[in-house]
Amino acid sequence: MEEKELEVAEEISEEMISEEGKSEKNPNFNDNLHGESLSDRTKVLSPWMTVAKRFFRSKLSVIGLVTIILLFLFSFVGPLFSPWAADGGTVSDTTNINLIIDGISSPTIYYKVNGVEYEAIAISITVPSYVRLGGISWAHWLGTDESGYDVLTRLMLGGRVSLTIGFVVVIIQTIIGVILGGLAGYFGKWVDNLIMRIVDILSCIPTLPIMLILSVIFTENGLGASISKLYYMMIFLCAIGWTGTARLVRGQILSLREQEFMLAAKASGLSTTSKIFKHLIPNVIPQLIVSMTLGLGSVILMEATLGFLGLGAPLGTATWGNLINLASTADYREYYPNLWVGAGVCITLAILAFNFVGDGLRDAFDPKMKR
């Protein structure tokens, strides 16, 4: 750690020496630089580059970032290589159909023909047109599910829905939070009071129970089988989830607006909009990025929880939550872990990775951090 700090210090001092030394010693330094301009020789680190440098220095952040990229490739590029994906959905595997004995449906019957006693049982045999609950094989790396769908492909397609929802919800939450938090912080007085009381109220609403009720309500109102139910629920999640961002932005702006650069902005006669969005908000962006990254994990978790409870997207849709929903059936939980463990691992990895990256970014943005 010590070494690294020294490294940076050396770099800086070298830059400074080369800059100053050359200009003083050689008034005609263009010759000395062989036609290059000074800026080609010196390396200036912009604040963003410093952050990037610090971010990539932490192993955990890099692991997180790589995991996120892999998950995205898995979800968005993966289905292109899967033979079982079609038109954004999955096709059933109809090769190698296994006979499935559904069970004994009548008690044993005894009867005599010509003095010989026979014993008979009626068995119903279903011949499904697809490989139902197939095991792990070369064709299906994670087996197939109840409908003969390839689990791995469903996992990839599920990732598309889950990750997209995560990003969209977090971005909408952040936009609402920035606007309302910015207004509250900048204008103060009754605007601040009004907005912050709304924030207080919304942050007291218990999220999960309310989402459960909403799911029931949407189902009762006839939206149960359509994906729009999930969208409506996510809109609601946006509507109550912006409070954290608003608090953060307001707190930052309260302290920022008292600083000299705001006085300068005021003196140069800038409009209110440009003062807020050009001078105040950019100063909050580091914290916003961190809170968005950490928020992604929780939105993905919320979708997965709803899916697990069977209340999110309609049951046929592949989302990570819906896939892990299979674990709530005792048979699948006990005998077919290949159906649901993959989804659980993906959800955990996604949350973990977003947390790693979020933490890494926070440390990288923090000028007080030693590392």
Next chain:
Amino acid sequence: MVKYIIKRLLLAILILFGVSLIIYFLLRLMPTNVIADNYRISHSNGGASEEEIERGLQALLAAYGLEDNSFFGIIRGYFLWLGRFLQGDMGESFKYGASVQDVIGQYMWLSFGISFAALILEMIIAIPLGIKCAVNQYGKLDYIATILCMVGIAFPSFFLGNLFIKWFAVDLGWFETGGLSSGISPDAGIAYVIDILWHLVLPMSVMIILSIGGLMRYTRTNTLEVLNADYIRTARAKGLSEGKVIYKHVFRNTMIPLVTQLSFTLPSLFGGAMITEQIFALPGIGNQAYQGLLAGDIFLAMGYNMFLAVLTVIGVLFADLMYAVVDPRVKLGG
């Protein structure tokens, strides 16, 4: 101080008013026939005649203003509900055929017992570990503990719960799951208690693993902050032994923000862990409320959500007050 508390209490009332209004409006989006169906189902077992049920239903709909789904009808219904709520009547739970306050009161204590025991265990493990990690910052233990904590935080409860059931209950057969007891009669005394504890091992492990990470990291961050404080340098300069510095000066100051943090666990302490209880089929308030919510039990939903909201408000208020009580340097105001 008194003025501050009064101000906060008034604010709390405003918040609860807002929360209840929003939840009530959401609940009223539910079609009235769902409420009626639920009422009929819950009352048809009691041997009452069709006519009696119908009359009871109409009386209920009228008493709570549920029959009118226009905007003003909902407002009227809200105030009817509010009036009863303030008198301590939270309505009737169709699902359980009892008043909502009785349902909450009956199932709350199991959830509280489990959560409280889990919380104590968490604190016993997480706080010393957090301090140890902070003292040896960037040491081996620190890295391992931090990574394990992050993994624990990232695990969804339903995934970990199902994995545990699969591994420890099904494959290895070490623990029992599904409910509280495997049918031993309560007269069996110690065997009955052990059976219940045996059923609680897995759910409690899940709860502890999920939330221990947050507590440990919080302790670690706070300890790091305290370690950088001037009074710690002074303590060292005085020539105190490292043990004394850590356990007398650092530890005590670390506890201040922890007390605040613990106040925020109030809703989950009494409100139950909905998912964990549901997976392990424990009859705690979380699971019961979950079943009720799914059944469209409007008064139970309203009552349970208000219960959680009240707990949240109390928790936040308590956190602020405790902050001043524990740390005499903090002055409340504003």
